[in-house]
Amino acid sequence: YMIDNIILLITGTLRNRPIAELLPRCHPLGTFDELATISIAQSPAELFNAVMVDTPLAPFFSECVQDENDLDEMNIEILRNKLYKSYLEDFYAFCESLGGTTADVMCPILAFEADRRAITITINSFRTDLLKDDIENLYPKCGKLFPEGLKFLKNAEDRRK
Numbered sequence: 001y002m003i004d005n006i007i008l009l010i011t012g013t014l015r016n017r018p019i020a021e022l023l024p025r026c027h028p029l030g031t032f033d034e035l036a037t038i039s040i041a042q043s044p045a046e047l048f049n050a051v052m053v054d055t056p057l058a059p060f061f062s063e064c065v066q067d068e069n070d071l072d073e074m075n076i077e078i079l080r081n082k083l084y085k086s087y088l089e090d091f092y093a094f095c096e097s098l099g100g101t102t103a104d105v106m107c108p109i110l111a112f113e114a115d116r117r118a119i120t121i122t123i124n125s126f127r128t129d130l131l132k133d134d135i136e137n138l139y140p141k142c143g144k145l146f147p148e149g150l151k152f153l154k155n156a157e158d159r160r161k
Contacts, residue, residue, distance in 0.1 A: 001030025002057055003083045010051075011076055013044045032056055044071050060086040081121055081138040088114050092142040114143030118153055126158035 005026040012022040019039050026035070034054040041047035048071065051061050064082035065071070071079070088110055095106040118139045125135045136154040140146070145153065 001027040002032060002055075003030070003060075003080060003087065005030040005035070006051055006055065006057055006061075007076060007080045007083075009038065010044060010047060010071060010079075013041065013047050014071060014076070019047070057083065060090075077124075078134075078138065081117070084117055085138060085140045088117070088140040089142055092140075111143040114140035115145045115149075118143065118145055118150055122153045122156050 008026060009019055009022055013019065019041060023035070023039055032055065034056070037054045038047060038050045041050050048065070052058055055061070060083050063086055064079055092107060092110045092114070095103050095110065121135060121138050132154050136150065139150045139153070
């Protein structure tokens with residue numbers, strides 16, 4: 001939920017909505033101490049810089065976005081998917097490294113979530129300008145569909161007319 005809260009704040013600032021108005025709309029499970037620091041940002045650039053420094057998502061965010069000028073409506077959804085991809089891959093690897101009951105319980109749950117996200121990304125990419133390789137780069141590299149199933153998903157086409 002942290003990712004969704006940050007995306008909500010970024011989208012709101014792009015639409016010139018005050019962060020103080022957006023904070024009550026954040027999901028309570030995605031709140032964190034640094035959220036108060038972010039609330040002073042007045043522009044997308046200030047928010048971008050605050051997220052890059054002051055949040056638990058900073059390592060994921062810095063992997064996914066190089067420049068605050070990349071933040072527009074289409075890129076926000078791509079950013080959301082890249083953040084979830086990085087998060088899922090890291091969390092999956094962490095659970096695997098712990099082994100035992102943690103890996104036995106968490107890895108299948110995370111694999112399911114990775115597969116669900118890959119299918120959702122595929123469906124949402126129909127009738128967009130995204131290239132097949134760009135779509136493939138949004139898929140988490142874990143889950144039951146990885147790697148062969150993701151190759152098939154990448155090439156899926158919308159047959160509706």
